Amino acid sequence: MAWIRFVLMSLALLFAAGAASAQDGVQNRGPHVRIELIAESERPAPGSEITLAFASTPEPGWHAYWENPGDAGLPAKAAWTLPPGAGAGPLRYPVPHRLIIAGLMNYVYEAPFAPLVTLKVPADARLGDALPVRVKLDYLVCTDEICVPEKAELATRLTIGDGAVPADRRSRFDTWRTALPRPLGTPAKYQVDGKTFRLEIPFPAAATLSGEGYFFPLTDGAIDYAAPQRVVRDGDRIVVEAPSKRALPKVEGLLAFGSQGFLLSAAPGTVAAASAGAAPAGWITTALLAFLGAVAGGVILNIMPCVFPILSLKALSLVKAGDEAGNPRGEALAYTAGVVLTCLVLGGILLGLRAGGAAVGWAFQLQDPRVILFLLLLASAIALNLAGLFEIPAPAFANRAAARGQGGAFLTGALAAFVATPCAGPFMGAALGTALILPWPAALAVFGGLGLGIALPFLLLGFVPALRRRLPRPGAWMATLRRILSIPMFLTALALAWVLGRQAGVDGMALGLGAALLAAFGFWWAGRRQARGASHAWLPALPLLLLALAAAALVRPAPVGAERPAVAGAEPFSEVRLAELRAAGRPVFAYFTADWCLTCKVNEKGAIETEAVADAFAKGKVAVLVGDWTNGDPALGRFIERHNRAGVPLYLWYKPGSAEPEVLPQILTQAMLRNLSSGG
Amino acid sequence: MSKWIVAGIAVACVASAVPLAAEPAVGTAVPNFRAYDMHGKIVDLSQFRGKTVVLEWNNPGCPFVKKHYESGNMQKTQAAAVAQGAVWLTINSGAPGKQGHMNGPEAQQFVAAQGAKPSAYLLDPQGLVGKGYGAKTTPHLYIIDGKGRLAYNGAIDDKPTADKADIATARNHVLAALGELRAGKPVSVAQSRPYGCTVKYAS
Numbered sequence: 001m002a003w004i005r006f007v008l009m010s011l012a013l014l015f016a017a018g019a020a021s022a023q024d025g026v027q028n029r030g031p032h033v034r035i036e037l038i039a040e041s042e043r044p045a046p047g048s049e050i051t052l053a054f055a056s057t058p059e060p061g062w063h064a065y066w067e068n069p070g071d072a073g074l075p076a077k078a079a080w081t082l083p084p085g086a087g088a089g090p091l092r093y094p095v096p097h098r099l100i101i102a103g104l105m106n107y108v109y110e111a112p113f114a115p116l117v118t119l120k121v122p123a124d125a126r127l128g129d130a131l132p133v134r135v136k137l138d139y140l141v142c143t144d145e146i147c148v149p150e151k152a153e154l155a156t157r158l159t160i161g162d163g164a165v166p167a168d169r170r171s172r173f174d175t176w177r178t179a180l181p182r183p184l185g186t187p188a189k190y191q192v193d194g195k196t197f198r199l200e201i202p203f204p205a206a207a208t209l210s211g212e213g214y215f216f217p218l219t220d221g222a223i224d225y226a227a228p229q230r231v232v233r234d235g236d237r238i239v240v241e242a243p244s245k246r247a248l249p250k251v252e253g254l255l256a257f258g259s260q261g262f263l264l265s266a267a268p269g270t271v272a273a274a275s276a277g278a279a280p281a282g283w284i285t286t287a288l289l290a291f292l293g294a295v296a297g298g299v300i301l302n303i304m305p306c307v308f309p310i311l312s313l314k315a316l317s318l319v320k321a322g323d324e325a326g327n328p329r330g331e332a333l334a335y336t337a338g339v340v341l342t343c344l345v346l347g348g349i350l351l352g353l354r355a356g357g358a359a360v361g362w363a364f365q366l367q368d369p370r371v372i373l374f375l376l377l378l379a380s381a382i383a384l385n386l387a388g389l390f391e392i393p394a395p396a397f398a399n400r401a402a403a404r405g406q407g408g409a410f411l412t413g414a415l416a417a418f419v420a421t422p423c424a425g426p427f428m429g430a431a432l433g434t435a436l437i438l439p440w441p442a443a444l445a446v447f448g449g450l451g452l453g454i455a456l457p458f459l460l461l462g463f464v465p466a467l468r469r470r471l472p473r474p475g476a477w478m479a480t481l482r483r484i485l486s487i488p489m490f491l492t493a494l495a496l497a498w499v500l501g502r503q504a505g506v507d508g509m510a511l512g513l514g515a516a517l518l519a520a521f522g523f524w525w526a527g528r529r530q531a532r533g534a535s536h537a538w539l540p541a542l543p544l545l546l547l548a549l550a551a552a553a554l555v556r557p558a559p560v561g562a563e564r565p566a567v568a569g570a571e572p573f574s575e576v577r578l579a580e581l582r583a584a585g586r587p588v589f590a591y592f593t594a595d596w597c598l599t600c601k602v603n604e605k606g607a608i609e610t611e612a613v614a615d616a617f618a619k620g621k622v623a624v625l626v627g628d629w630t631n632g633d634p635a636l637g638r639f640i641e642r643h644n645r646a647g648v649p650l651y652l653w654y655k656p657g658s659a660e661p662e663v664l665p666q667i668l669t670q671a672m673l674r675n676l677s678s679g680g
Numbered sequence: 681m682s683k684w685i686v687a688g689i690a691v692a693c694v695a696s697a698v699p700l701a702a703e704p705a706v707g708t709a710v711p712n713f714r715a716y717d718m719h720g721k722i723v724d725l726s727q728f729r730g731k732t733v734v735l736e737w738n739n740p741g742c743p744f745v746k747k748h749y750e751s752g753n754m755q756k757t758q759a760a761a762v763a764q765g766a767v768w769l770t771i772n773s774g775a776p777g778k779q780g781h782m783n784g785p786e787a788q789q790f791v792a793a794q795g796a797k798p799s800a801y802l803l804d805p806q807g808l809v810g811k812g813y814g815a816k817t818t819p820h821l822y823i824i825d826g827k828g829r830l831a832y833n834g835a836i837d838d839k840p841t842a843d844k845a846d847i848a849t850a851r852n853h854v855l856a857a858l859g860e861l862r863a864g865k866p867v868s869v870a871q872s873r874p875y876g877c878t879v880k881y882a883s
Contacts, residue, residue, distance in 0.1 A: 072817040072878035074840055102775075102807075102881035104816055138841060146779050147877040149743050149842035220873050246705075246871075 032062040032141040037133070037154035039119070040173045043161025044131065047123035049642070050163070052088070053114045053176055054137065054154075062141050063108035066096035068218050068253075069140075070225050071104040074149070076115070076139035083131060085122025091115040094179035095254065095261035096216060101144050105225035107216055114176040118641070121160070131158040174634035181254050181261030182632055183647030185666060186599045189269030190222075190251050197223045197244035200271040201255055201264055205236050207595040207630075211258025215240040218252040232274035236598055239274040260632075262596065263647075287442035291449040298453015331409040332455075332462020338413020340451035346418075347447025351440050369504040370552040372496055373512050377548055379493040380516045381523060386486030388479070389520075390527030417451055500555070508555045515551035518544050569618075573627035575639060578654070581623045587677065588654040589617070590661070592627040592640055599666055600649040607668040613677075620677035703814025704830045706870045710822075713809045715771075718787035718801040723769070730826050732766040732861055734758075734854065736798070737773060737810065737879060739780030739818035740790050743842045744876035748819060749794050751844040757836065757854055758797040764858055770798040773810030775882030780818070781805065807881040817876035821854050825861060832857040834872030 036055045044050045054076075058064050065073040080088045093115045099106040125131065137152040165173075190199040199215060213231030217223055223242040230241040238255065251266045384390065461467050493516070501509035522544035529537035571577060573590055581588050591608065593600035607613060617624060627636045629648050640650055643663065651664035653676055664672065704710045714724045725733065736754070739745055748754040758768045770791075774781035782790060787801045804810055813822060814833075823832035837850035857867045 072874070072876065074875055077841070101878055102883040103811065104878045104881070106878070138843070140842075142877065145880070146741065147743060221871070 031150050031152065032059045032148060033057065033064050033139065033150065034059075035137065035152045035154065037135065037156050038169075038172075039133070039156055039158055040169060041163055041165045042156075042158050043164055044119075044121045044158055045163035046121060046125040046127075046160055048121050048163050050119050050121065051173060051177075052117045052119050052133070052156075053173060054091070054117070055112070055114045055176075056109070057112045058110060058141065061143050063099060063106065063110045063143075064113075064139060064141050066107040066109070066216070067091070067093050068107055068216065068220060070107040073106055073108070073142065073147075074140040076137055078117075079136045079138075081132075081134035081136075082119075083122065085124060086131065086133075087120040088135075089118040089120075091117055092180055094176070095181055095256045095259055098214065100226060103226055106142075107225075113179070116173075116176060116180065125160040127160055129160040131160055133158060177634040177637050178632045179259070180632075180637075181256070181263045182594070182596075182629070184255070184262040184264045185597060185647050185649055188264045188266035189271060190266040191269060191271040192244045192247050193271075195244055197242050198271040198273065199240040199242075199251070199266055200269075201238045201240070201262070201266075202236060202598040203233070203238045203596055204598050204601050205233070206601075209233070209257040209260065209596075211256075211260070213238065213240070214256050215242065216254040216256060216261075218254065219248060219250065221245050222248050222251045230274075234274045239271065241274070287445060290442075290446045294446045294449030295453040295456070298450045299456050301450075301454050302457050328462045328465075328468065332459050334409040335413040335416075335458050335462075336452070336455035338410040338415075339417040339455040340413075340448055342414045342417035343447045343451030343454075344444060347444055350447075351443055369500055369508055369555045372500045372503060373508075373515065373552045373555050374549070376493055376496040376500060376512050376516055377519050379489060379496055380519060383486045383489035383493055384520060384523050386482050386489055388483060388486075390523045391530055413455065417454060504555050511551050511555055515548040518551075519548035522548070570624040570626050573625040573636065573639075575635075578625060581625075582654055582656070585656045586621055586623045587656055588623045588625060588652075589673070589676070590625040590627065590652040590654065592629055592636065592648045592650040594628065594648050595630040597648045603649060603651075603666075603668045607670050607673055610670055612670050613673045616674040616677040622677045703812075704833075706830050706833055708830060709828050710824050710830050711812050713812060715802045715804055715809055716784075718784045718791065718803065720784055721800075723800050723802055725769075725824075726828075728767045729828060732761075732764075732826055732831075732858065733824040734761050734766055734768045734858075735813065735815075735822040735824070736768065736770045737815045737818050737820040738770045738801075739772065739774050739877060739880060740782065741779040742818045742877035745780075745818050747842050747844050748836060748847070749796070751847050752795075753847050753852075754819070754836070755794065755796055757852060760855055761858055762797055762799060764862060766858060767800075768798045769800050769802055770796065771802045771804050771809055771815070773804040773807045773815060774880040775807065776805055778880035778882075779877075780880055805882070807879070810879050810881060815879050817874040818879060819876055820874040820879070823854065823857050823861070823867075831861055831867050832870055833874075834869075835874045835876075838872065840873070840875035 034057045038053045038055055040051045040053070056064060065075055067075050069075055076091065078088070078091060082088060094109075094113050096107045096109060099108045099110070119133065121131065132155065134153070134155045137154060138149065139152070140147055140149050142148070184201065184203075186202040188199060188201040190197060192198075213229075213233075215223075215229060215231065217225075222245060223229075224245055227243045230239075232239045232241075240255070247268075249268070253264060253266075255262045255264060497509055497512055497516070500512045504511070522541035525544070526538045526541040529540070573592070578588060578590060593604065595601075616622075627633075627639070629636045629640065640647060643650060643652065643661070649666050651666075651668060652661040653664055654661045664676075710725075712725050714722055717723045736758075740749075745754075758770075761768050772780065772782055772787065782803070784803065787803065790796070791798065791801055802809070809815075815822075817835075819836050821832070821834065821836055822830060825831040832853065834853060836854055837847070837852050839846035839850035851869075853869050853872055856869065860867050
């Protein structure tokens with residue numbers, strides 16, 4: 001039957017017009033991708049560059065291919081017909097999706113997408129001239145079962161004019177523009193190590209990323225597409241590991257995290273394995289080392305201002321209990337249980353969030369200003385309590401438990417662990433970072449180790465009577481020590497207020513301090529009543545405390561960029577502001593940065609934000625404009641596109657009077673900026 | 681027809697000596713395989729030792745395969761290879777129920793209707809041979825030299841389109857490599873990116 005089908009089909013082909021799209025039997029009603037050619041401006045100015053979009057909509061169940069289609073498939077090919085002097089750039093694609101069919105990898109689009117193209121308008125074109133744009137697009141579109149090569153003849157007729165862009169069209173293009181990957185200015189490197197391809201991408205540790213990481217290679221043949229990859233954040237770098245196919249002189253590609261993408265080019269070099277769990281077999285060793293590191297870190301945390309006061313109180317209670325009275329071992333165990341359990345719970349939540357795809361780090365609870373506010377109130381309360389303003393009335397059930405001291409010890413432990421997490425960051429970074437990429441049982445072991453470390457000194461005191469005997473006898477000095485211990489606690493509160501200010505701005509900090517003040521009044525009031533021996537000493541103070549806690553509902557993170565310090569007097573970049581400053585005859589230094597750009601951060605710390613440069617800028621009356629492209633702001637994207645295709649960092653120097661800015665190199669020095677601002 | 685499927689599966693399970701997903705690299709020894717051809721005869725790769733063998737992955741429904749068959753380009757290449765003393769094995773790794781899958785009689789009709797000139801048309805419904813060689817597209821071509829080493833892996837030519845008009849100006853990688861092998865010269869393009877439809881493996 002097949003030959004009959006073949007003959008019939010061949011005959012049909014002779015008569016069919018769009019032959020190429022009619023080759024797949026029944027499913028030949030095309031096109032399976034609807035493509036529209038849209039120009040951002042229909043009246044482009046002579047000599048300008050405008051953006052064209054291939055707004056594409058695949059039929060449900062069909063997919064079109066990315067620049068590198070993967071194991072099979074084809075990228076689209078565009079043949080342009082343009083008037084002399086005009087030119088079209090390469091297609092720029094949004095971040096694709098992965099589609100594995102029967103073990104073969106396809107890099108595709110299954111939903112509407114729009115590759116963009118830059119069109120150069122002839123410089124000698126005259127106003128009112130027609131600018132016909134024609135393009136023949138050859139592309140492949142497939143389902144899981146069949147493939148159909150399609151052709152599209154697209155055209156649009158532009159008229160040379162003033163370059164005006166209608167607002168609705170601009171917003172449409174801006175949406176497409178934000179979907180494009182951003183060029184990562186900093187070069188990456190890669191190494192083929194046996195059967196493993198290892199790629200290292202410089203990326204600041206502080207920059208946030210969400211979603212699963214994946215490297216889409218543009219260079220064919222470097223890695224096995226269908227094999228799973230390992231993407232690890234390791235300090236100021238991201239390491240991608242995949243099975244290698246063959247050594248190549250250069251590897252280009254797209255690093256994607258969720259819908260965010262970064263274009264990069266990697267040269268051969270030496271790439272160290274990611275610090276954690278390099279080989280799958282090695283993770284037990286890594287986990288063990290991380291566990292020991294976590295224990296050591298936990299011990300160090302005991303002398304941190306946030307933990308020490310709590311610990312000391314507990315030690316004092318042991319001293320009070322003396323050797324015979326009480327149950328020091330039981331208390332020590334209960335305290336340990338409290339600490340370890342809290343650490344495990346926090347770690348479990350973190351791992352749960354990690355599994356859910358959220359990008360969180362340790363101290364994730366500290367990224368929310370509401371939690372900071374709560375901790376601020378807690379720290380203030382503890383400080384005031386240590387200072388002797390009031391006594392904590394233990395609830396009846398806690399009192400009964402505390403009669404043996406164990407319930408109280410457990411709660412103290414839990415509190416110590418919860419409060420310790422803000423201090424954990426700097427000391428524990430490595431161990432916790434490891435925990436985040438280890439298999440979950442090993443990760444939990446690391447969190448447990450941290451808790452054990454915090455509890456260790458107390459455990460020793462509980463179990464070694466000799467140590468306890470070394471502790472001084474109880475006496476009036478204890479009250480003095482307690483007052484003194486309130487000082488680090490007050491400092492902790494101060495630090496938390498500062499963090500709150502960083503996160504929620506001046507308003508948020510004022511709100512937090514107000515809430516702390518309100519709570520302090522409440523404690524004071526209750527303390528006075530306690531001193532008088534009034535019954536229900538806390539009743540009148542409770543509403544004040546609740547009000548203070550309610551402030552947490554009001555505090556909001558400050559808008560992004562509001563707390564960016566940059567250079568004194570620096571303003572957010574806008575083309576309007578740039579024009580104003582230039583009209584005023586001032587030299588302007590405009591720089592474009594992003595949180596994910598390591599070179600930008602290095603330049604900012606090493607050159608731009610230094611005192612010497614700030615002085616030189618002030619002396620030369622240099623205006624500084626900062627463009628933050630972290631979230632791919634399309635307005636900035638258009639501007640960067642016009643000046644430098646490579647993305648950020650981009651440093652522009654506008655000398656008064658000169659028409660065009662000077663594009664500064666991507667590595668800045670203080671001397672360079674000082675010379676420029678002194679008119680050199 | 682079901683007899684063919686059962687037999688094919690049986691042979692694939694019992695006789696096939698191809699390690700799974702062990703794509704051979706150019707210059708290294710290729711894995712051996714055994715499979716039924718379209719007449720129900722068992723074909724063993726090792727029986728061709730000493731001869732140059734071309735493997736061609738085929739799916740008659742794929743537009744890229746049609747490009748090369750309807751234009752006669754594939755048949756011409758097959759005839760030239762066989763005339764040079766090479767063995768040409770066309771292999772179908774399409775799974776039952778998927779586009780391009782054929783049983784023996786269907787394959788015979790296809791070969792006859794197209795005037796194709798393979799030494800044998802092999803059926804690989806389980807995709808064992810295809811996965812063993814890392815065949816990704818239809819067409820996808822491999823050349824194995826007389827010593828059993830992979831000499832070429834990739835596309836039939838350097839114009840990855842479905843357009844027949846492109847054949848005239850394309851470099852036929854397979855003919856070029858066969859010519860170089862015969863002349864005792866190293867294969868200048870030993871690897872290229874195969875293009876076409878994905879091989880419709882059983883998932």
